[in-house]
Amino acid sequence: MHAPAAPRLRTVVAFAAVALCLRACALSAGPGIEAHYHPDAPKQVRAVEQFLRGDYLYVQNMHNLDGYPLFDSHLVEWLVRAGNPPLQAARRFLGLAAPGDAGAPPGPLAITWVMLLWNASLSAAAVALAVALGRRFGALAAVLAGTFAALSPLDVAAAHYTTGDTAAAFFALATVYLAVRIVETGRVLHYVLAALATAAAFSSKYHAAEAGTAVLLAHLLRHPGLEVVRSPAAWRRAAAAAVALAAGAVLTSPALLVNFSWTLRSIRDFFGWVADYGLSEADLMLSFGARLLWSAGDNGLQIVRAAGAPALAGAALALFLARPRRTAWVVASLPLAHLAIAFAMKPVGHPVHHLPAVLPLMVLAAAGCAALAGGAALALAGIL
Secondary structure (H helix, E strand, C coil): CCCCCCCCHHHHHHHHHHHHHHHHCCCCCCCCCCCCCCCCHHHHHHHHHHHHCCCCCCCCCCHHHHCCCCHHHHHHHHHHHHHHHHHHHHHHHCCCCCCCCCCCCCCHHHHHHHHHHHHHHHHHHHHHHHHHHHHHHCHHHHHHHHHHHHCCHHHHHHCCCCCCHHHHHHHHHHHHHHHHHHHHHCCHHHHHHHHHHHHHHHHHCHHHHHHHHHHHHHHHHHCCCCHHHHCHHHHHHHHHHHHHHHHHHHHHCCHHHHCHHHHHHHHHHHHHHHHHCCCCHHHHCCCHHHHHHHHHHHHHHHHHHHHCHHHHHHHHHHHHHCCCHHHHHHHHHHHHHHHHHHHHHCCCCCHHHHHHHHHHHHHHHHHHHHHHHHHHHHHHHHHC
16 A cells, blocks of 8 residues: 655644644633643643652552653653753853752743643644645545644643643554554554554553554554464564553653552552542442443533534544545544543543544544545536
């Protein structure tokens, strides 16, 4: 399968620039550590403060905090560490600091601003990825994908939170893009990068690891039937991905190096806490199947509101009309996996919990609309 022509750089940059402008608006709405309007925001900021002190084991003795995914906080920590030397050099050059003065560590407000700007940039980068994915279905689909993703209300809103949801959505979409590249080229490099992106998505928000289903499907499409177990090349590619996934998990969750067993127990306990979060005593008595149905109703309505019914209809059309069809199904594997994994994992969730699934839906909606428009144009040409 040959890769389509890449979208022009100026097109990608233009969509990313528009997306960044939209996401940068009103970032100052409640930037104080006590003024956040998302319950997960303060823990991310305080984690950055702790990481900057060199303490990578975030122990709070609470199930909802000890096992919380904090890769976005690590990314902000690395940004602060990388940006501090040139900042202090500039301060000394301007006479604002004495030689040898390293400056005070950034406080919660400064960290909050760095994280907000970082999340806005990641969100804009996700729009660029949407354009690149849309290009697989044609030039019109690329334009529509960039438009839908840039104007997605949920994506814009999530970029205004100092949480890991935007990072999770970005790395999940990057995983899907790399899975498509696996179908197109089968290169080991794409397997390795896809595995690393899956690990980053998991460490940003655990349910975002559902993007790994796209890699699995791409591998099966690349090695159909019994070839997946008979082909030495299939085993080599799978082994490379497995090693990269393990390495990526450690790189994106440094707490595993500090205390491996405690971190695994904390993640397990966090899963248990999330599964019961927001449920009444009567709800806790429901069977797994009944709880899943109840969750599907509540979370399904959130997805419809976040993506929009027309976009969902366009995404459904893409599975049958868009070409190449294999690429459409690889993109669709993430939102389909989300229905099973995220619904079961967290019955009661914030709308941004669904962001990793919404962005691929925007790409599919673009592909479906472009295919429908192409079919209508051909029909009209036949009539005329």
